Amino acid sequence: MLVRVGSLITRMTxxxxxxxxxxxxxxxxWVDYAPGHAFADTGLSVPAAPGxxxxxxxxxxxxxNDGTQAVITARPILGRVPVGGRRNLLERxxxxxxxxxxxVRGSATTSSLFTEDSTASNSHYMRRQATLDAPSTVFxxxxxxxxxxxxxFLGRNAGGGNxxxxxxxxxxxxxxVYGDVExxxxxxxxxxxxxxxxxxxxxxxxxxxxxxxxxxxEGRIYTGDGVSGGHVRRMQLAVSExxxxxxxxxxxxxxxxxxxxxxxxxxxxxxxLPDNQPIPAVExxxxxxIGRKGIWIDNEWVNTSGLLxxxxxxxxxGPAGILPVVGDVLxxxxxxxxxxxxxxxxxxxxxxxxxxxxxxxLGAELVVNGDFSDGATGWSVGTSTVVDEALVIxxxxxxxxxxGFTLAAGQTVIARLEVKAKTSTTQxxxxxxGTGDYLPAFVPNVGRYAWAAISGTDNTGFRMANGSxxxxxxxxxxxxxxxxxxxx
Amino acid sequence: MTxxxxxxxxxxxxxxxxxxxxxxxxxxxxxxxMLDVPVGAEQDEETAVTxxxxxxxxxxxxxxxxxxxxxDGEQYVRVQEPNYDTIIAASGGAATQEGLESLFxxxxxxxxxWKETLTNLRLSICDP
Numbered sequence: 130m131l132v133r134v135g136s137l138i139t140r141m142t143x144x145x146x147x148x149x150x151x152x153x154x155x156x157x158x159w160v161d162y163a164p165g166h167a168f169a170d171t172g173l174s175v176p177a178a179p180g181x182x183x184x185x186x187x188x189x190x191x192x193x194n195d196g197t198q199a200v201i202t203a204r205p206i207l208g209r210v211p212v213g214g215r216r217n218l219l220e221r222x223x224x225x226x227x228x229x230x231x232x233v234r235g236s237a238t239t240s241s242l243f244t245e246d247s248t249a250s251n252s253h254y255m256r257r258q259a260t261l262d263a264p265s266t267v268f269x270x271x272x273x274x275x276x277x278x279x280x281x282f283l284g285r286n287a288g289g290g291n292x293x294x295x296x297x298x299x300x301x302x303x304x305x306v307y308g309d310v311e312x313x314x315x316x317x318x319x320x321x322x323x324x325x326x327x328x329x330x331x332x333x334x335x336x337x338x339x340x341x342x343x344x345x346x347e348g349r350i351y352t353g354d355g356v357s358g359g360h361v362r363r364m365q366l367a368v369s370e371x372x373x374x375x376x377x378x379x380x381x382x383x384x385x386x387x388x389x390x391x392x393x394x395x396x397x398x399x400x401x402l403p404d405n406q407p408i409p410a411v412e413x414x415x416x417x418x419i420g421r422k423g424i425w426i427d428n429e430w431v432n433t434s435g436l437l438x439x440x441x442x443x444x445x446x447g448p449a450g451i452l453p454v455v456g457d458v459l460x461x462x463x464x465x466x467x468x469x470x471x472x473x474x475x476x477x478x479x480x481x482x483x484x485x486x487x488x489x490x491l492g493a494e495l496v497v498n499g500d501f502s503d504g505a506t507g508w509s510v511g512t513s514t515v516v517d518e519a520l521v522i523x524x525x526x527x528x529x530x531x532x533g534f535t536l537a538a539g540q541t542v543i544a545r546l547e548v549k550a551k552t553s554t555t556q557x558x559x560x561x562x563g564t565g566d567y568l569p570a571f572v573p574n575v576g577r578y579a580w581a582a583i584s585g586t587d588n589t590g591f592r593m594a595n596g597s598x599x600x601x602x603x604x605x606x607x608x609x610x611x612x613x614x615x616x617x
Numbered sequence: 618m619t620x621x622x623x624x625x626x627x628x629x630x631x632x633x634x635x636x637x638x639x640x641x642x643x644x645x646x647x648x649x650x651m652l653d654v655p656v657g658a659e660q661d662e663e664t665a666v667t668x669x670x671x672x673x674x675x676x677x678x679x680x681x682x683x684x685x686x687x688x689d690g691e692q693y694v695r696v697q698e699p700n701y702d703t704i705i706a707a708s709g710g711a712a713t714q715e716g717l718e719s720l721f722x723x724x725x726x727x728x729x730x731w732k733e734t735l736t737n738l739r740l741s742i743c744d745p
Contacts, residue, residue: 169618171647181621182674199647202626202673398672398731398742399654557744570744596744 150464150472151190156409157464158437159189160196162393167207171197177207179381183393183402196403196439205393205400205440208380208457210421212388212484217365217374218259219338224377225361231256234353235342242276244358245342253353254282254341255361264331265368266311271340272322274360275299280343281359283325284308285336293339295346296325298359304346322362328370338366390484392421392457401440408437409465416444417462419480420455423489423614426476428467431577437463448543448579449568454612459483477617487616491543495534496591499607508532516603519549524599525558532607534590536563540611544591545579547606556598562609564589570596581612621674624683625734627725628652633669635720642708644679655743656735666743672731682707683726688737693725 151157160166162183169177171184173195182204185197198204221229226237235245235253245253261267273281275298284293285308292308301315301323312328329336340361344351363373374384383389393402416430432446439461443449452458460483462476477488497507504515511528513520522528536542542562557570565585571578591609628636633652640648655666682704685697699721705712727734735741 175618178618180674181618200650200671201621201644201648201675202624202651202671204673206674396672396731398670400673404650559744569742 147189150462150468151192155464155466156192156194156411157190157414158192158194158196158408158462160186160461161189161391162186162205162207162458162460163391167391167393171199173197179207179209180378181207183207186402194406194408196406198400198402198404200404203399203401203404203440205395205402205458206380207391208394209389209391210382210484211374211384212390215374215376215382216367216369216371217376217382218261218368219257219364219366220376220378222364222374222376223362225255229257235358238358241360241362242358243340243342243361244356245278245353247353247355249352250350251353252341252349253351254339256340257338257364259336259338259366261334261336261368264334266331267329267336268365268367268370269327269329269336269338270324270363270365270367270373271361272318272324272363273298273340274320274322276359277357278342278344278359280304280345280348281325281361282339282341282343282349283327284339284341285329285333286339292329294325294327295343295349296323297346298323322360324363324373326370336366338364340364388484390421390459392459392484394457395440395442395452397441397453399441401438403437403439405436405438407435408432410435411446411463411465413467414463414465415468416447417460417468417476418444418451418455418458419460419462419476419483419485420452420458421484421486422454422456423487424477424480424485425451425455425489426468426473428473430463443581448545448581450581454541454581455489459485474617481617487614489612490615492611492613495536495542495609495611496532496607497534501605513604519603519605521550521603522601524553524601525593525595526599530591530593530604531589532591534609536584536590536609536611538563538584540584542582542584542609542611543579544582545577545606545608546593546604547577548573548575548602549605550603551575551601553599553601556600557596558600558602559594559596561585561592561594562590567594567596573600573602577606620677622677622680623673623728623730624675624680625670625672625725625727625729625731626652626683627656627668627670627734627738629723630666630669632720632723635716636724639704639708639712639717639720642711643682643704644676656740657743658740668725668740670731670735670742672734684721684724686725686727688727688729688733693727693737 167177167183168185169175173185188194221227234248238244279299294306295304309330315325376382410433414430416427418425509531513522558573559567559570561567562582563585651671652669654670657667682700684699686693687696
């Protein structure tokens with residue numbers, strides 16, 4: 130009964146969002162990068178598979194704002210990962226015939242049968258090298274089944290014979306265990322296979338995931354007969370213990386019994402979907418990006434251009450760099466009116482159920498006197514002057530506009546400013562938060578600008594400098610607010 | 618669906634039009650937006666664009682026609698030559714062996730991601 134109630138609530142929440150966000154005829158779009166909505170062709174007839182470029186999507190709102198991208202290299206890639214994220218660091222975990230697995234003095238005669246060659250007095254094994262971010266305890270899992278060989282040696286750098294364990298897949302018993310194996314276990318699974326798990330101490334960042342055939346306990350070195358072999362499948366290398374995850378590629382990871390999180394990965398270089406899609410002008414709307422790292426809600430979205438693009442790092446009218454902040458994109462929603470608080474809560478709930486880590490909330494304003502209503506108080510402006518509550522910059526070269534404030538290194542912020550007038554031509558300005566790298570330079574034409582930026586290594590706050598030449602313009606409405614992930 | 622593979626492609630600007638014509642002839646219409654990301658030398662604000670880039674999936678049969686380069690720690694080394702005969706046939710004779718050799722001498726095609734490729738070559742995406 131409880132399950133039925135929960136299921137009902139889930140369904141009601143979802144239907145509320147889909148049906149009611151646009152029920153008064155609001156313009157907008159609801160994109161779900163998931164099966165049934167993402168396609169591999171611009172005709173929107175062939176469903177995209179994990180690892181394929183997304184050529185287009187069907188709008189889930191009643192507005193029919195379907196989006197496409199004709200240029201194949203400019204399509205984001207469709208992917209799926211289990212809720213909770215990737216744990217298995219390997220790929221091609223059920224296809225030892227793939228060249229991903231290096232075969233040494235042996236070959237893969239089927240997707241799971243490793244057969245030795247006839248080399249005399251040597252090891253016969255398959256290997257995949259993995260590099261960890263830092264020395265860490267690792268769990269090495271593999272399922273093995275006896276064929277004409279029943280003994281295996283499973284190890285880390287087993288080709289060198291350093292560390293690992295012998296296992297008999299006929300009897301399910303371990304033989305000799307070597308090196309820094311801290312723990313080991315084996316249990317029977319389906320079809321005569323044994324799941325063997327070895328736990329290694331944090332000795333190194335380099336892990337050679339090796340599976341050797343053996344002629345018996347401690348029989349890793351022997352003369353092959355060219356035909357004998359054993360079955361191996363479902364390899365997993367992880368820094369935490371857990372059930373097997375099947376990894377076909379970095380874009381296709383699944384785990385039995387765990388829901389998939391489907392996403393689009395924008396590469397940050399040239400991916401755009403949609404690409405200059407004609408839409409009605411939006412004077413006061415909302416734009417929501419549900420990403421795996423968090424949900425971004427822009428509830429003061431303005432886009433009067435009549436066109437919408439998403440990518441490479443932002444959306445039309447959005448802060449540059451916001452897509453890398455939210456991570457892989459699960460869903461995008463925009464509408465020509467802001468969200469109510471109830472709608473926001475519903476969207477956040479929906480996003481978290483889809484696999485997002487939480488909501489990105491904007492913190493308190495860090496800039497003092499960002500509207501220059503108190504002259505230049507709080508600012509270091511060089512020869513610039515405040516006129517009519519805006520900063521008139523005669524030229525940024527050697528006249529940086531600076532305000533110091535405290536900000537933790539690595540903190541993501543949303544920085545905004547407005548250019549109200551301009552006297553220079555193509556010269557560029559650029560912005561830095563903290564002492565990190567400057568953000569990409571921009572031509573300060575009249576308009577509003579926003580960036581998602583990561584603070585540098587200390588607290589020097591906001592700094593605007595020239596990018597090229599000596600740009601002259603009028604600056605106003607400067608804002609820097611920290612972005613914090615909240616999990617409701 | 619036709620299998621897709623990842624490639625990062627770089628070309629010097631003077632050869633972009635020729636490359637796009639070839640891509641259209643071989644891969645079909647709709648790809649005129651390729652090779653539109655300007656890149657240049659790192660940390661040089663005034664540097665002119667030295668290359669144009671595309672990165673992402675392409676169709677495997679198309680990738681098989683292109684050259685392939687691998688980073689050897691110092692430079693990209695060509696490990697697969699382009700399939701000149703097929704490309705010339707697909708172009709309806711518009712492309713010549715000599716023209717293609719000039720074009721592909723100005724191209725880097727790699728399985729590496731764009732960030733790795735640009736880091737290797739000490740390039741970055743250009744500011745406007």
